[in-house]
Amino acid sequence: MQGALEPLKDVRNVIAVGSGKGGVGKSTTAVNLALALAAEGGRVGVLDADVYGPSQPRMLGVTGERVGSHDGQTMEPIEAHGVQTVSMGFLVDEERPMIWRGPMVTQAVTQLIFQTNWDDLDYLIVDLPPGTGDTQLTLTQKVPLAGAIIITTPQDIALLDARKGLKMFEKVNVPVLGVIENMSLHVCSHCGHEEPIFGTGGGERLADESGVPLLGQLPLDIDIRCDADGGNPTVVAKPDSAAAQAYRRAARKAAALLAMRRVDRKSVFPRVVVENA
Amino acid sequence: MQGALEPLKDVRNVIAVGSGKGGVGKSTTAVNLALALAAEGGRVGVLDADVYGPSQPRMLGVTGERVGSHDGQTMEPIEAHGVQTVSMGFLVDEERPMIWRGPMVTQAVTQLIFQTNWDDLDYLIVDLPPGTGDTQLTLTQKVPLAGAIIITTPQDIALLDARKGLKMFEKVNVPVLGVIENMSLHVCSHCGHEEPIFGTGGGERLADESGVPLLGQLPLDIDIRCDADGGNPTVVAKPDSAAAQAYRRAARKAAALLAMRRVDRKSVFPRVVVENA
Numbered sequence: 001m002q003g004a005l006e007p008l009k010d011v012r013n014v015i016a017v018g019s020g021k022g023g024v025g026k027s028t029t030a031v032n033l034a035l036a037l038a039a040e041g042g043r044v045g046v047l048d049a050d051v052y053g054p055s056q057p058r059m060l061g062v063t064g065e066r067v068g069s070h071d072g073q074t075m076e077p078i079e080a081h082g083v084q085t086v087s088m089g090f091l092v093d094e095e096r097p098m099i100w101r102g103p104m105v106t107q108a109v110t111q112l113i114f115q116t117n118w119d120d121l122d123y124l125i126v127d128l129p130p131g132t133g134d135t136q137l138t139l140t141q142k143v144p145l146a147g148a149i150i151i152t153t154p155q156d157i158a159l160l161d162a163r164k165g166l167k168m169f170e171k172v173n174v175p176v177l178g179v180i181e182n183m184s185l186h187v188c189s190h191c192g193h194e195e196p197i198f199g200t201g202g203g204e205r206l207a208d209e210s211g212v213p214l215l216g217q218l219p220l221d222i223d224i225r226c227d228a229d230g231g232n233p234t235v236v237a238k239p240d241s242a243a244a245q246a247y248r249r250a251a252r253k254a255a256a257l258l259a260m261r262r263v264d265r266k267s268v269f270p271r272v273v274v275e276n277a
Numbered sequence: 278m279q280g281a282l283e284p285l286k287d288v289r290n291v292i293a294v295g296s297g298k299g300g301v302g303k304s305t306t307a308v309n310l311a312l313a314l315a316a317e318g319g320r321v322g323v324l325d326a327d328v329y330g331p332s333q334p335r336m337l338g339v340t341g342e343r344v345g346s347h348d349g350q351t352m353e354p355i356e357a358h359g360v361q362t363v364s365m366g367f368l369v370d371e372e373r374p375m376i377w378r379g380p381m382v383t384q385a386v387t388q389l390i391f392q393t394n395w396d397d398l399d400y401l402i403v404d405l406p407p408g409t410g411d412t413q414l415t416l417t418q419k420v421p422l423a424g425a426i427i428i429t430t431p432q433d434i435a436l437l438d439a440r441k442g443l444k445m446f447e448k449v450n451v452p453v454l455g456v457i458e459n460m461s462l463h464v465c466s467h468c469g470h471e472e473p474i475f476g477t478g479g480g481e482r483l484a485d486e487s488g489v490p491l492l493g494q495l496p497l498d499i500d501i502r503c504d505a506d507g508g509n510p511t512v513v514a515k516p517d518s519a520a521a522q523a524y525r526r527a528a529r530k531a532a533a534l535l536a537m538r539r540v541d542r543k544s545v546f547p548r549v550v551v552e553n554a
Contacts, residue, residue, distance in 0.1 A: 099413070
């Protein structure tokens with residue numbers, strides 16, 4: 001399904017960040033991974049593919065900005081914290097509900113993907129909405145993905161959905177780079193007591209049974225939530241914190257896996273040279 | 278949009294439970310509200326309208342059950358804890374991803390709604406998926422809704438989406454009965470320290486600005502999560518707990534609002550009496 005797709009112009013690796021279930025911290029993880037890859041020296045973009053509930057404008061601290069266009073056809077991404085980003089949130093009012101059926105969503109996602117003038121990206125992180133529906137299908141049918149990262153919280157009911165998300169990528173031959181477990185443990189800011197509010201060990205279980213690496217585990221930490229909601233994700237707000245280090249380790253692992261798998265699609269085709277005889 | 282719709286057979290009040298955003302505890306709240314209405318003496322059904330990630334079979338402790346049919350056309354709901362329920366989870370394998378575009382989702386939701394033999398319900402609680410897409414449109418275009426309840430966590434980024442969900446119901450003239458704030462405060466099980474992991478006051482703010490009541494506030498409590506994930510939601514597992522009481526208060530408030538607004542649609546039409554002269 002993926003094999004015959006044309007690579008995106010000016011983008012070397014498209015990485016989908018998905019979960020199946022909503023509210024597991026997918027957008028927070030996606031933006032921190034993007035900033036971590038940028039901190040490693042990569043040129044990075046974030047495509048917010050959640051048409052119904054875009055979060056990236058707020059998480060990148062650029063709420064209210066509007067994308068511009070030089071030619072009336074294509075969009076210029078917004079720059080924030082050194083990464084490039086597009087989102088439905090730059091096209092419509094933040095509070096307006098998109099009461100849309102699937103075909104409208106497909107059209108919007110297609111435009112965000114193909115009509116953005118990405119500026120020479122090493123990595124484009126795609127923040128997917130929950131589910132395994134129109135947006136996921138559109139992306140996997142139209143864009144060659146270098147890999148997918150699955151986010152889950154540790155409890156069984158989230159794992160159920162995460163497993164579905166993972167199986168979807170396998171079905172369409174997108175390599176799953178690994179699993180990130182989010183909201184792993186809560187550490188009381190007063191007494192240090194650790195409480196597994198959303199269960200324990202689920203991310204590891206999912207990674208093991210699927211034969212993919214566990215890229216990282218992030219705690220349920222009020223700071224991570226507040227940093228992202230405030231437009232200064234932890235990787236840039238507190239670069240020396242344990243959480244930022246965990247994001248950077250996860251990003252490095254994912255990048256290393258990509259580098260091992262990477263096939264330059266252009267090298268498959270013979271170069272055509274027109275010689276003047 | 279809603280005015281001309283035929284009432285559902287054998288169902289007096291259809292209540293949609295929505296959120297906009299995923300992972301805010303919508304399914305957990307929906308099932309606890311349903312069980313609370315049943316505890317008040319109502320005859321209650323739960324329609325799990327989340328086709329991509331059905332949670333109700335697990336939350337009601339009936340995973341692996343399959344719906345039967347007497348006539349090969351309609352389905353018999355599954356009974357659990359005294360409530361009737363249908364879900365995509367009773368029709369397909371729990372781990373199978375539904376990789377479907379919108380029209381398939383619409384068809385599945387329509388079948389769950391119209392081909393279930395509900396047995397004389399006072400309340401049908403509809404557990405909606407995240408977003409404002411096909412499922413929400415199908416429901417509001419095909420079923421007369423008595424009201425909607427919006428679930429949100431307190432932080433700004435969840436409120437954004439909850440506000441969109443609320444506006445959608447207003448747009449299609451479904452009365453919003455109120456807002457329930459979930460994961461309000463975390464209370465450390467060791468030292469009792471209260472921490473607003475997901476922020477504070479958001480539910481109240483949303484209710485105030487929208488002119489609808491705040492029906493309740495539920496804490497971020499590992500027990501509520503474990504009870505629901507284990508198939509014994511708190512309202513039945515720990516009926517005397519503070520959380521169960523909060524759910525019952527919210528359910529009573531919602532029911533009272535419905536009773537005040539209720540219009541017997543049948544009374545609008547003149548009764549046709551055939552008299553033998």
